[in-house]
Amino acid sequence: MKRWTLLLLPLLLLLALAPAAMGDTLDDIKERGVLRVGMEPGYMPFELTNQKGEIIGFDPDVAKRMAKKLGVKLELVSTAWDGIIPSLMTGKFDIIMSGMTITDERAEVVDFAKPYIIIGQTVLLRKDLAGEVTSYKALNDPKYKIASKLGTTGEFAAKETFPKAQYFSYETEQEAVMEVVSGKIDAFIYDSPYNAVAFAEKGQGKLVFLDEPFTEERIGWAVRKGNPKMLAFLNNFLEEIKADGTYDKIYTKWFKDDTWLKELQ
Known part of the structure; x- marks a missing residue:
């Protein structure tokens, strides 16, 4: 991670x-x-x-x-x-x-x-964007709000890969995921194992999981x-x-x- x-x-x-x-x-x-x-x-x-x-x-x-x-x-x-x-x-x-x-x-x-x-970084996406964002690359746009956990490789990857997007950091993974579920944030950038579990636990019908890693760690x-x-x-x-x-x-x-x-x- x-x-x-x-x-x-x-x-x-x-x-x-x-x-x-x-x-x-x-x-x-x-x-x-x-x-x-x-x-x-x-x-x-x-x-x-x-x-x-x-x-x-x-x-x-x-x-x-x-x-x-x-x-x-x-x-x-x-x-x-x-x-x-x-x-x-x-x-x-x-x-x-x-x-x-x-x-x-x-x-x-x-x-x-x-x-x-x-492992690698992946994306948990707000469900309303399912048809609009089909690849992580589309998130590099000023209209999108993305997030990750403070002080992690997820934060580093988010800032480096999506410099045009609006970036927000959170103290915990859970807080950031819930912000995507509530629609306040468009995408959560984080490690593939965690995102897979979070999607299985909280994301069914609420999130879209873009599970292809775009980094290798x-x-x-x-x-x-x-x-x-x-x-x-x-x-x-x-x-x-x-x-x-x-x-x-x-x-x-x-x-x-x-x-x-x-x-x-």
Whole structure:
């Protein structure tokens, strides 16, 4: 996914101030006996909160397998998106597993494992525009109001791809989607997995889903720099769960089946 960070200088400063670990993060996790994972539980279906207040989703399920592989307990740390990289840098958790897009800017301050999924930006369109807008390209017009979530790759893509349109940013995905449903906004620009779920959950008969991605984004796990053993473990772990079918099982559960939506009602 998902998201795009502008605050590069402050993050570079945090990198300089980050706690110097005695060893690699992998050693710290094993010694502590707990894998601490940072995520913002609002990005369906990567991570979300169910009726019981539990964090569920694709990333939490993968994190459970990761902790089991390490032989440690799992702690999911709910963190606001705008503070997720700073929180990693200051040692609040060991790894970010939150549908984070790999960007050059972020790679200046964190290290990414190999991408575990590739997604793209898509469009949720106001239903009244179904016959008028049949391609994302048509939205690059001053008469259209488009939106995305503040500080994300969706916002970056919207501004870059549709410079002539009127742009509005929102604090949450849900708020922006509801603005399209109500007709206040013409289109919501966001990651394909989230838009697919939002359309299935709220958009039937209310929205049009232009589901062909117009960008390509690599999603990866992020750790503090200077942790080669942790990175090697993550890359090997990803290869293993893809080879033994675990990855496909979890992917199908969250991206191809909508049974989990019942946990939100």
